[in-house]
Amino acid sequence: MLHLLYIFAFTILAFIAVGNLIRNLIMFSLDRERTYPTNSSGNQGSFGYYASRKQFVPHPELLDSAGNLIKEPLLVMRSINVEDARQHLDALYEASPGQKRDNSEEA
Numbered sequence: 001m002l003h004l005l006y007i008f009a010f011t012i013l014a015f016i017a018v019g020n021l022i023r024n025l026i027m028f029s030l031d032r033e034r035t036y037p038t039n040s041s042g043n044q045g046s047f048g049y050y051a052s053r054k055q056f057v058p059h060p061e062l063l064d065s066a067g068n069l070i071k072e073p074l075l076v077m078r079s080i081n082v083e084d085a086r087q088h089l090d091a092l093y094e095a096s097p098g099q100k101r102d103n104s105e106e107a
Contacts, residue, residue, distance in 0.1 A: 062074075
């Protein structure tokens with residue numbers, strides 16, 4: 001009987017935790033879209049700088065050479081087999097500036 005009481009109590013706690021998680025996610029998403037009023041005085045507080053910037057400024061890596069936003073994915077991965085990956089890594093290693101050119105040490 002005590003086991004059933006523990007299971008029931010932890011089930012209720014799990015539902016409360018998941019409910020709080022969902023409520024917090026909704027509140028954070030609503031708070032992110034909220035604009036804070038700017039003060040007309042010189043001291044604008046901690047939110048004054050962000051509230052005065054209403055335009056979205058993207059990170060420089062998200063811009064192409066002309067200054068436009070990049071719409072395609074930044075990382076595209078394709079699958080290759082182990083031998084192709086090893087050949088690419090060996091080619092990078094051989095082309096590195098610290099690589100010695102005499103191959104007599106490898107033998």
